[in-house]
Amino acid sequence: MNILVALRMVPDVVEELEVAPDKKWLDLEFVRMVLSESDDHALEEALLIKERQGGKVTVLALDAPELDDALFAALAKGADRAMKITGAEKGVMTREAAHILARVISNEPGLLPADLILSGTQAYDDLDGLVAPLLADELGLPFLGIVTNLQADLSVGKARAVKEYPGGVRGEFEVALPAVFGIQAAEKPPRYVPVAKVRAVMKSQKIESVPAPAMEEVGLSMIQVLEMMKPQVSGHAVMLEGPPQQVSNGLCGILAERGLL
Amino acid sequence: MGGVGLAEELNTSSACTEITFENLLQHPKGREILTCIQCGLCAGTCPHGDVMAYPPRRIIGMLRAGLLEQVFKSDSLLACVACYACMAKCPRNIQLTEVLLPLVKEQVFLRLPELPAELHKALENTLRYGNPTAESPRKRAAWAKTAGVPIRILAEDPRPVDVLWFVECQNSYHPRGQDISRATARLFHALGVDFAILGNEEKCAGECARLLGETGLFDTLMDYNMAVFSKYQFKRIVTSGAHAYDAFKYQYPDGFKYTLEHATPFLSKHMDSLKPRLTRKLEYGVTYHDSCCLGRHNGFYEEPRMLLRAIPGVKLLEMPHNRINAICCGGGGGGMWLDTYYKSKGYERLSERRVKEAVSTGADVIATSCPYEITRFEDALKVLGFDKKMVVKDVTELLSEAMEG
Amino acid sequence: MAAEFWVVVEHWRNQVSEITYEALALGREVADQLGVPLRAVLLGHNVKEMAQSLGKADSLIYVDHPLLSEVVPETDAEALVQLVKERKPRGVIVPLTNVSLGVGTLLAARLRLPVANFCKDLKVVDGKVHAKSVLYGGKMESMVTADAEPAIFGLWPGARKAESGRIDQSPPVEEVAVSLREPPIRLQRYIEPEAGDVDISQQEVLVAVGRGIQGRENLELAETLAKDLGGAVCGSRPVIDQGWMPLSRQVGKSGLTVKPKLYLAMGISGAPEHTEGMKDSALIVAVNTDPHAPIFNIAHYGIVADVLEVLPALNEAIASKKGVDRHAA
Numbered sequence: 001m002n003i004l005v006a007l008r009m010v011p012d013v014v015e016e017l018e019v020a021p022d023k024k025w026l027d028l029e030f031v032r033m034v035l036s037e038s039d040d041h042a043l044e045e046a047l048l049i050k051e052r053q054g055g056k057v058t059v060l061a062l063d064a065p066e067l068d069d070a071l072f073a074a075l076a077k078g079a080d081r082a083m084k085i086t087g088a089e090k091g092v093m094t095r096e097a098a099h100i101l102a103r104v105i106s107n108e109p110g111l112l113p114a115d116l117i118l119s120g121t122q123a124y125d126d127l128d129g130l131v132a133p134l135l136a137d138e139l140g141l142p143f144l145g146i147v148t149n150l151q152a153d154l155s156v157g158k159a160r161a162v163k164e165y166p167g168g169v170r171g172e173f174e175v176a177l178p179a180v181f182g183i184q185a186a187e188k189p190p191r192y193v194p195v196a197k198v199r200a201v202m203k204s205q206k207i208e209s210v211p212a213p214a215m216e217e218v219g220l221s222m223i224q225v226l227e228m229m230k231p232q233v234s235g236h237a238v239m240l241e242g243p244p245q246q247v248s249n250g251l252c253g254i255l256a257e258r259g260l261l
Numbered sequence: 262m263g264g265v266g267l268a269e270e271l272n273t274s275s276a277c278t279e280i281t282f283e284n285l286l287q288h289p290k291g292r293e294i295l296t297c298i299q300c301g302l303c304a305g306t307c308p309h310g311d312v313m314a315y316p317p318r319r320i321i322g323m324l325r326a327g328l329l330e331q332v333f334k335s336d337s338l339l340a341c342v343a344c345y346a347c348m349a350k351c352p353r354n355i356q357l358t359e360v361l362l363p364l365v366k367e368q369v370f371l372r373l374p375e376l377p378a379e380l381h382k383a384l385e386n387t388l389r390y391g392n393p394t395a396e397s398p399r400k401r402a403a404w405a406k407t408a409g410v411p412i413r414i415l416a417e418d419p420r421p422v423d424v425l426w427f428v429e430c431q432n433s434y435h436p437r438g439q440d441i442s443r444a445t446a447r448l449f450h451a452l453g454v455d456f457a458i459l460g461n462e463e464k465c466a467g468e469c470a471r472l473l474g475e476t477g478l479f480d481t482l483m484d485y486n487m488a489v490f491s492k493y494q495f496k497r498i499v500t501s502g503a504h505a506y507d508a509f510k511y512q513y514p515d516g517f518k519y520t521l522e523h524a525t526p527f528l529s530k531h532m533d534s535l536k537p538r539l540t541r542k543l544e545y546g547v548t549y550h551d552s553c554c555l556g557r558h559n560g561f562y563e564e565p566r567m568l569l570r571a572i573p574g575v576k577l578l579e580m581p582h583n584r585i586n587a588i589c590c591g592g593g594g595g596g597m598w599l600d601t602y603y604k605s606k607g608y609e610r611l612s613e614r615r616v617k618e619a620v621s622t623g624a625d626v627i628a629t630s631c632p633y634e635i636t637r638f639e640d641a642l643k644v645l646g647f648d649k650k651m652v653v654k655d656v657t658e659l660l661s662e663a664m665e666g
Numbered sequence: 667m668a669a670e671f672w673v674v675v676e677h678w679r680n681q682v683s684e685i686t687y688e689a690l691a692l693g694r695e696v697a698d699q700l701g702v703p704l705r706a707v708l709l710g711h712n713v714k715e716m717a718q719s720l721g722k723a724d725s726l727i728y729v730d731h732p733l734l735s736e737v738v739p740e741t742d743a744e745a746l747v748q749l750v751k752e753r754k755p756r757g758v759i760v761p762l763t764n765v766s767l768g769v770g771t772l773l774a775a776r777l778r779l780p781v782a783n784f785c786k787d788l789k790v791v792d793g794k795v796h797a798k799s800v801l802y803g804g805k806m807e808s809m810v811t812a813d814a815e816p817a818i819f820g821l822w823p824g825a826r827k828a829e830s831g832r833i834d835q836s837p838p839v840e841e842v843a844v845s846l847r848e849p850p851i852r853l854q855r856y857i858e859p860e861a862g863d864v865d866i867s868q869q870e871v872l873v874a875v876g877r878g879i880q881g882r883e884n885l886e887l888a889e890t891l892a893k894d895l896g897g898a899v900c901g902s903r904p905v906i907d908q909g910w911m912p913l914s915r916q917v918g919k920s921g922l923t924v925k926p927k928l929y930l931a932m933g934i935s936g937a938p939e940h941t942e943g944m945k946d947s948a949l950i951v952a953v954n955t956d957p958h959a960p961i962f963n964i965a966h967y968g969i970v971a972d973v974l975e976v977l978p979a980l981n982e983a984i985a986s987k988k989g990v991d992r993h994a995a
Contacts, residue, residue, distance in 0.1 A: 162857070
């Protein structure tokens, strides 16, 4: 079983996000990057499948600040191979990033043929496209997103994928392999990896560096950002202040007034 | 002055951190472990003894029988809150909490199939943000803006300073911890202490990580902190964090050559200039909770009591389990983030047990000197319904309250 | 190039989704501003009667095919590819929901067209469509334009009120045929959520817990509150993912949409995926430690505090107001 997991680093929203002076994007000076949450789930799902059925898990990502930490953590968690794609233009958006990933997947030895190609279903900066369907389209593979459970049976070349629908309803799909899946949530929350293991992996394993292919076409994104800004809130909550006891009494009063208490 | 702490009694040094299972028998402190007489005092005194499948006695028994792997596969040691109670009672003076337990807990940690969610997040956050809550490192010194007294931040003003005040995570980010920091700043200022803080450059000292078994995280934090300390010139480090104190004193390598003090004994040394300033009468019955690190481990029993007695109007009431016998609040060794896990296993909350004892003294205030205790005891008071009867205040908060103007 | 503007109709399990009407309301405005007709595009099998409520559009392009009876992203995308290639509208609004996710991106990829995701608003400036897209879980917005037409707009719920897009009138229907192949993906069956549990969409009061609740253990605090207020507990996705509550209690994009009289959001940040499921609640009170949590933008009352401190205090306050002695043995 050959599993590829495409990862992306996204701005960490724990830090206060500010707009850059030119007002077109984030001020990247204080932005920290973190692995996109559903990509973390995609990795976890890949590792769970590997633990159940054996196989090889390769993670790949475009170079970004703090990516190395994420790749070493992936290796420490049980991924077999980590690949960093260097030299892509800075500030590349999802559409171009997916194209670069697809080209590398197609051209780097040992990646294809893959049975499963996983990515997070969606990242919160996927302004100009979603990675999983873009990969699927470029690689000519089937695609299914919002997957929360994946079981692959190589003997019949099919996977059973569960997709989430509204209202807690789920849909069970049969998908011919190989295929691309956008993972919403792994069957279990992403595992913890002891720092000592990551540090050991930093000494014993390498992250492979692969140069990004020259872009034979420019302007893949076709989306122009005119302006980025903090949300103008049409309304804001009336804030209740004070220690827990005080705000609780205040809130009780409000609820009583409205006949809710 | 005051009592002798276990660390001094047993001659604890950072060499403890160099002992591994492999070199155990080559190291005198390691060989000591095998002098265990299986008396069971450790198990009897452990606050979680009723639920601990492997108290030190059993661990050593399993070590002798070559069955340690069984211990490593059990999650029972997550119940160890690193309170030093077992070490205090051991008639062989084996450094249980300092040497044996961290070694075992590290192996347990590496084998846990899944970490309790709260702990998982706390550790990830500490690695990433330098504090266990997912708070921005850039907000670590935000509390200083409302301290009411000037607070120097070394990154902005790197001139040499007398005291590098290591504030610590809980005291920087948690609202109650911030109260302690503001009180401490006020006291330092009134006493004319020349101090500065690291501000946003400060990161967790890593003590809990180490005692929980996450030695990799501890190593990462230690490397970072040692590098930051080497950037500045100061005569001593004074920390408000009892756990940070222990980290620097016993876990950081011998390269940590700085003079180190904890804020409470530090303040007690300034009694002559402090006492005249404590002019507001506080008519409180106060029971002092000895924190495990400051008290049992380091012997600072009398300093906090001296400070409390210096406050006019304060009447000190002792709990039955005081000084070396104090009952842990349950926050050490990772316990701070294992509440939901312990509850799911049906353990009684240690903080609730302790609060019941505090209430029985008839005091109005539980005085503390470790930031974990404040939130744990306040929570316990609420849960038990005693929050109208008793409040929790740090020693520095009481001092600051008694200091008018 | 056909001067028209399209909205793809989303329907699921024989019902037109709310977001379709929101999209029609928005699409109507854009089409009027562009001075072009608005066409709704309905892909399905034997669903022609859905046209009855789609009258906001000037006409309906209806594609009937057995392979379109359930949404399979690549099949729906393929149908749209053929339509768009043929007619080249100025733009196409495709809903971004669990049902339709992926359709817009596949359509854009296959025809090398631009796609702007997470749209919360569209407007026309100097004859060009400008989209407002929400990024970083609601912490930033960006105004974007597309370099080419047709442009695909991935629309998020809440852009307009559904009532303004719904009308009891069928537009003229144009049936169009497309050629589709059997996809390598097939829906086998739906798995319903656990039966016998509370239907949170019928509750008048909901106490919603998010990550701030920290552990399964603390749920009883929320349950006490819900009980005293005559309601039920529900949760945001992280809480359900952890297994602390069944799927039937999930509010948001992958869960239920609720409109109770009182929605107490405890330790929920307010990311769009959650708020879309509860934004129409009559009274929203939010508790969160982050003063900038997006939930405060839609809440009526807000408290910046730790949920684990407010819940006990609130339970206590309610108990004393109601004269309940919780500590009675």
